[in-house]
Amino acid sequence: MPESRMDLPTQVAELRENAVLDTVRQRLEQGDDPFRIMEECQKGMLRIGEQYEQGIYYISGLIMAGEIMNQVGELILPVLEDRVTAHASGRILIGTVQGDIHYIGKNILKVLLRCWGFTVFDAGEDVPADVFLKQAKEIAPQAIGLSCLISSSFDTMKNTISVLKAGLLETNLSPGIIIGGMVDQQICEYVGADHWTNDAMSGVRIFQKIIQGN
């Protein structure tokens, strides 16, 4: 099938970089919902992940997928920033836990949170627990978001949460902790987080609830 007739998730899953970017540009020009476009790209990324597990793609496929998603982000995020007007306010610290360098989802979350009026501090990727704690003490966030996409970092995430909880006891801070990425309810319970999601927009809603409840 010619790549221009493939749907967007398939273009992403087949790493058709130019076709993906053309489709995203066209759909943005037509006024399509940027969230929907992002969701469709994420679907394609999930397929890439599955094909990587099956040995159809190698690490180079993941790298290429990351590059495509970064470029999609460059097209979509400014449109999102223009569309959404800020209502909320509050301080949020986010970062990807130690051992994990995935940042695309975290960066999408950061832009969305800023669109919704939050002040967001991004600790970056591969962030050790003591760095999260140091930043939390300096920034005094009402909520903390931890991103994690690889199962080998679940224990790091668990450790980060216990270091944060223990370290903040002596302060008057008790930020809600939300985890996101390749996580679920079971992992949320395992690591001792307060909430979980694998969708940035529902993440924004959870942050709103936590901060409004403070």
Ligand code: B12
């Ligand atoms: C691109 C990619 C890479 C790129 C990352 C580029 C970058 N710097 O970010 C590169 C090539 C570097 C990479 C490396 C690796 N990767 Co990789 N990667 C992917 C891939 C294909 C897409 C990830 C992505 O960006 N998705 C798109 C974004 C938008 O989605 P998202 O991250 O889920 O984020 C959304 C939500 O989850 C949410 N969100 C994310 N974080 C947070 C946080 C909070 C607080 C909230 C509220 C919400 C939220 O918001 C986003 C928007 O809705 C996934 C496959 C997949 N299923 O996703 C594999 C995947 C995550 N990688 C995997 C693996 C194994 C690896 C490597 C170990 C490979 C290797 N052998 O070296 C290394 C790990 C390196 C490391 N130490 O971290 C596995 C993990 C499997 C597992 N169970 O552990 C996956 C699942 C592929 C697979 N199915 O096997 N990878």
